[in-house]
Amino acid sequence: MLSEKNLIANRKASLFSMVLCVFMFCVSFPVLSQSSNERDSLALKLQRLESTHRFNPKDTTHINLLTDLAFSYQYLDSDSLYSIANRALGYSRKINYAHGIIKGLNALGVYHYNKGNREKSMPMLKEALELANEVGDIDSELSLINTMAQNYSFEGNYAEALNLNLKGIDLARKIKDQQTLSVLNENIAGLYADQKDFKNALMFYDTVQKYNRRLNDEVVDAETQSNMASIYKDAKDFKNAMFNINRSINIFEKHKVYDWLAYAYQVKGDVYLDQEKYKWALYWYDQSDMLFKHQIEDDRIQIQLMNGMAKVYFGLEQDSLSLVYAKKGLELSNKIKSLQGQIDCSETLYKVHKKNGDTPEALAYLETFKTLSDSLFMDKNKQSLSLLETKIQYQLEKEELIEANEEALAKQRNYIYFSVIVLLILTIITFVIRRSENIQKNLNKELKEKSQAVTQREAQLHEINKTNTKLFSIIGHDLRGPIGGLQSILKMFTDGDITTKELVSFIPKLKTDVDNISFTLNNLLSWGLNQLNGVVTKPKRVSLSYLVNNNIKLLSEIAKSKSIKIINQLPENPRIWADNNQIDIVIRNLLSNAIKFTPENGLITIEAEEKGNMWQISVRDTGIGMTAEMQRTIFKDSSNVTTYGTNNEKGTGLGLSLCKEMVQKNNGKIWVDSVPRKGTTFYFTVPKAQNRYQKAS
Numbered sequence: 282m283l284s285e286k287n288l289i290a291n292r293k294a295s296l297f298s299m300v301l302c303v304f305m306f307c308v309s310f311p312v313l314s315q316s317s318n319e320r321d322s323l324a325l326k327l328q329r330l331e332s333t334h335r336f337n338p339k340d341t342t343h344i345n346l347l348t349d350l351a352f353s354y355q356y357l358d359s360d361s362l363y364s365i366a367n368r369a370l371g372y373s374r375k376i377n378y379a380h381g382i383i384k385g386l387n388a389l390g391v392y393h394y395n396k397g398n399r400e401k402s403m404p405m406l407k408e409a410l411e412l413a414n415e416v417g418d419i420d421s422e423l424s425l426i427n428t429m430a431q432n433y434s435f436e437g438n439y440a441e442a443l444n445l446n447l448k449g450i451d452l453a454r455k456i457k458d459q460q461t462l463s464v465l466n467e468n469i470a471g472l473y474a475d476q477k478d479f480k481n482a483l484m485f486y487d488t489v490q491k492y493n494r495r496l497n498d499e500v501v502d503a504e505t506q507s508n509m510a511s512i513y514k515d516a517k518d519f520k521n522a523m524f525n526i527n528r529s530i531n532i533f534e535k536h537k538v539y540d541w542l543a544y545a546y547q548v549k550g551d552v553y554l555d556q557e558k559y560k561w562a563l564y565w566y567d568q569s570d571m572l573f574k575h576q577i578e579d580d581r582i583q584i585q586l587m588n589g590m591a592k593v594y595f596g597l598e599q600d601s602l603s604l605v606y607a608k609k610g611l612e613l614s615n616k617i618k619s620l621q622g623q624i625d626c627s628e629t630l631y632k633v634h635k636k637n638g639d640t641p642e643a644l645a646y647l648e649t650f651k652t653l654s655d656s657l658f659m660d661k662n663k664q665s666l667s668l669l670e671t672k673i674q675y676q677l678e679k680e681e682l683i684e685a686n687e688e689a690l691a692k693q694r695n696y697i698y699f700s701v702i703v704l705l706i707l708t709i710i711t712f713v714i715r716r717s718e719n720i721q722k723n724l725n726k727e728l729k730e731k732s733q734a735v736t737q738r739e740a741q742l743h744e745i746n747k748t749n750t751k752l753f754s755i756i757g758h759d760l761r762g763p764i765g766g767l768q769s770i771l772k773m774f775t776d777g778d779i780t781t782k783e784l785v786s787f788i789p790k791l792k793t794d795v796d797n798i799s800f801t802l803n804n805l806l807s808w809g810l811n812q813l814n815g816v817v818t819k820p821k822r823v824s825l826s827y828l829v830n831n832n833i834k835l836l837s838e839i840a841k842s843k844s845i846k847i848i849n850q851l852p853e854n855p856r857i858w859a860d861n862n863q864i865d866i867v868i869r870n871l872l873s874n875a876i877k878f879t880p881e882n883g884l885i886t887i888e889a890e891e892k893g894n895m896w897q898i899s900v901r902d903t904g905i906g907m908t909a910e911m912q913r914t915i916f917k918d919s920s921n922v923t924t925y926g927t928n929n930e931k932g933t934g935l936g937l938s939l940c941k942e943m944v945q946k947n948n949g950k951i952w953v954d955s956v957p958r959k960g961t962t963f964y965f966t967v968p969k970a971q972n973r974y975q976k977a978s
Contacts, residue, residue, distance in 0.1 A: 341381065347372075348384035355391060363392045379416045383409045387425055395434050395580060397617030402432070423449055423461045430468050435581065437620060439472050446472075460501065463492035467505060479516045483888045486512075500541075503532035507545045514552045522552045543572035547586045555591055559596040568591045584613045586624035591629045595636075603633050609916045624653045638949075640778060656927035683732075689724045692718060764798065767791055818946045819862045822970040825855045825896065827866075829887055831867045840876050840885070842929075847872070847885045853888050857896055863943040864967060867951075870899040870936040871963050877902035878961070895949070895966040906957040916941045916955060940965070 347369035354362040370385030387408035393402035406429050426449035433442035446465045453461040469484035486509055493502045507529040513522035526549045533542035546569035553562035566589055573583050587610030587743040594603035608630040614622030627650040634643035700713040748978075770787050773779045826849075833847050840847055857864065875885045879902045886901045905927065907915070915937055944951045944965045955961035 306723075332551075341375050341376075341378055342374050344369050344378060344383075344687070348381065351385075355388075355395075359392055359395060362388060366392065367390075369664060378416060379412060380421070383413050383416075383418060383421045383425075385431045386412075387421070387428065389482070391428060395617065397580075397619075399436070399618065402445075403429075419452060419456055423452055423458065426452070427461070427464055430465070434468065434475070435619070436471055437475075439475070440737045443469065443472055444703075445961040459492050459495050460498075463489050463496065463501065463505070466492065467508060470510065472514045472517065474508075475707045476514070479512055482512055483509075500536050501540075503529040503545075504541055507533075507541060507548055510545075510552070511548050514548065514555060514885060517555070519552055519556060523549075525554065530533045539572055543569045543586075546572070546598065547582060547589065550589055550593075551585075552597075554592055557596060557897075559593050563597070566593060580613050580617050581622075584617075584619055587613065588622070588629055591626070595629065595633055600633050600637060604630070608635065620653060624650060627653065644783075650913050651949060686724075687730060689728075693721060693724075696720070729968070735858070735891050766810050767795075818863060820858050820860055820947065820968075823857050823859055823861045823864065825857050825889060825898070825905075826851050828861070828865050828868050832872050833887075835869065836872050836876060839873075843876065843879070843881045843883070845876055845879055845883045845885060848887070850886055850888045852889060855896055858968040858970040859947040860943075863947060866871070866944050867965060868898075868900075870940050872963075874936060874963075875900055875902040875904065875961070878902065878927060891969070892966065894969055894971070896969055897964060897966050899962050900963050901960065901962040903960045906959050906961055907953075907955045908957055910952050912955055916951065 292577055296581070340457070342708070347365050349363050351369060353367035354365070366388035369381055370389065373381030373385055386405045388410065390402045390405035393399075410425045410429070412423060413419075413425060426445050430442045430445035431441075441611050445693075446468045450466045452460060453465060466485050467489045470482045470489060473479075473482035473485065473655070486505065491504050493505055496502075506525040506955060508524045508531065510524075510526035513519070513525065521867055526545055530542065530545045530549065531546055534537075546565050550565035552564045553565065566586060570590070572882065573586065574734050587606045591603045591605075591607035594606065605893075607626050610622060611626035611630065614626055614836060617693065627646045631643050631646035631650055631703065632641075634646060683866065691721050696713055696717045703709040703713070770784065770791070774781075774784045799828045829851060833849060837847070870886075872885070879885060883903045885903075886899075888899045888901070890899075917938070941951050944967070947967050949966040949968070951963070951965040953963050
């Protein structure tokens, strides 16, 4: 089959176009003439029920038929989906029919989500999920969990998507629902695939295929194969990608599953596009586009299709058509608020405008692409060079030690030979033996000392390696991005790509980047000195109010930009016995974190309470909170994960680790209390200043 396609693709363009048109016409005719037997059957049952003399629109049988019919229009006619689901929900609420309310809310939630209106869709889906849980409708609960997990994944909220999928897997195992287990495991595989972790994604697909074999449903298996083909395509394994997508297309065509068939055609076009076989890519994209025009209504898949066709026309040097399809894709992405779609289409539009010499348009799309890409950036850099150097150095020292030991043993053997020669002279023999024993004892002692030195050196090198890894990660993640952006803008200015006026328009963004770099470098310097034992704690009487007020003033502009109110509720002039600079760093980092993770119009409160001979200081916010798992690991020195704030603010990932070290150096403790979506409170203690002449501990 593959060789036959290559043969067709290598023929002259005119012959290819003629065959393509004829084939598309032949294929499209039966597709357009097909109708959904299931949908027709539901509509017929509904018509018969409504024609009876005793028909009651509030009858549960009628409501169930309405909800089933509404879902059958999901990818075909969204207006029909909305109209029918709205009727079903209205009838269900009037008679308080829980199952009908759940199904109606589910259908309307799906409708609004597909239209990009998440503000309406998610409350509906959550209400339906709570009601399903309340009445014990596990089937509906699993369906809603799957829908919400896929929606969270589409938004890029992988943590919430994974949480829902795992919750669904636990429920599905309780009722031994093999099909749902297959779907949810496939969702998790998709999460790994979105992060380019193909190894773990394919591992989960092994589990999915195990469930599919038990189900013995070739359509379900074909759905899995089409998704696996997409993963193989991303991994550049085009042979496996083509094998899986061809099998799935055959099954979808056989069973007339048009929504999945449109997706499979699009994936096959993607496979050819990645191999730069533009004519074959265009052929399969046209097949998918035909289904979207006449059979399917799914904006999310159509965005990928539009951008794929734009790339094909760009490859074929038909830039005008490339612009048309890329703009269609961007328009759809904006309509349903698809961040990934906006990124992909903006990148394509940037390339087309750049090629055509339209610098202002190219620059605008480049800025959009870079801004959106930064919000999805996930650092996966793993430093291993320092660890390798440590292992090599340790191996060299070990070899030197073995060589020295062998030399010592050779010397010992020489003494033994000498003792044999003077065997008859007992005094000499005794002298030689004792001397040999002393030498051996000294050598063993020296060997032990060298072993201990090597072990100590290995530990030191390991710590240095950890420090280097952390520094490289922070520099690569939090400093390289802003500095690289500044460098790019300055280069474009010096090259004449942008005017002075355009450069001035970038100054507010550059100022924000420079402020972030300054804050990062301050933390980085303090942490680095602390790691190198370069910081000496010098406690003295310190005014806590002065430190707090100074940091509130320092961070007030950032808080003001998010309309966050900071309240200082410290008692009158509390005095602490601590290092002024170290506690200043602690307060600044905790306040900065509170601002970072508190949404607009939030509240931050700073309090202090006497606890014996200590002051207990708390920084409380009304932010997004954190899970129990995050609270367990947040202060660990090995934790080096940069978390984005509510406005995509960046951090170094070492602020809290630095806070812990600084508090402990001042004989205090630090801990956190947090509830997701309600807020977080950080506590730390420092000694009270007893009198002016208190001695440092």
